[in-house]
């Protein structure tokens with residue numbers, strides 16, 4: 704009983720912090736995008752490519768990782784403001800961690816903030832960060848049943864990128880089935896098959912992203 708009410712209180716605090724982050728983003732006219740997905744699905748590769756392709760906008764990055772600085776170091780090579788967050792043993796970012804990271808970013812000068820969540824398809828679902836959009840990256844190499852097995856994250860998301868379609872045949876993955884599964888779970892979801900490595904489909908995502916920012 705105590706555990707349940709404590710848990711509820713903690714979630715209320717997280718929600719309030721997420722709202723505080725959102726206000727900060729809005730006050731600074733920064734469009735924040737939470738990028739979720741399993742370990743190795745292509746989250747960092749996506750942000751790297753967005754940095755390369757979206758030259759006309761100012762991008763900042765928060766790179767969440769369990770213990771390493773590997774992704775933050777990769778992303779700093781793009782010469783953008785990057786703050787790394789280590790969660791320790793936690794399998795998700797939360798609004799409190801993001802709040803601290805924001806203190807180290809030049810928010811007023813940014814158009815987009817990409818937040819790489821910790822590689823996981825389950826834990827990030829319950830933790831709003833205050834972002835304007837939630838995007839989930841899923842790789843065909845996780846198995847083409849991975850979407851139907853993890854419906855919650857696809858319900859939370861605004862867009863799903865089905866990545867690594869360049870190797871779909873090699874790993875026996877049916878991309879059409881993955882698209883249909885995602886749409887069945889969340890008919891309002893923007894589902895885009897992509898190969899981040901080969902730069903296929905990413906322009907469609909960028910168009911959608913800019914459109915979403917315009918509507919905000």
Ligand SMILES: Nc1nc2c(ncn2[C@@H]2O[C@H](COP(=O)(O)OP(=O)(O)OP(=O)(O)O)[C@@H](O)[C@H]2O)c(=O)[nH]1
Pocket residue numbers: 740741742743744745746747748749774821822823866867868869870897898899900901
């Ligand atoms: N074949 C193929 N490989 C890709 C593609 N996108 C990413 N990769 C590879 O997948 C591996 C993992 O990519 P990352 O971007 O590091 O994945 P991540 O989701 O950031 O992983 P974590 O941060 O560890 O959770 C790298 O070796 C990438 O080169 C793709 O479209 N096709």
Ligand SMILES: [Mg+2]
Pocket residue numbers: 746747748774819
């Ligand atoms: Mg990464």
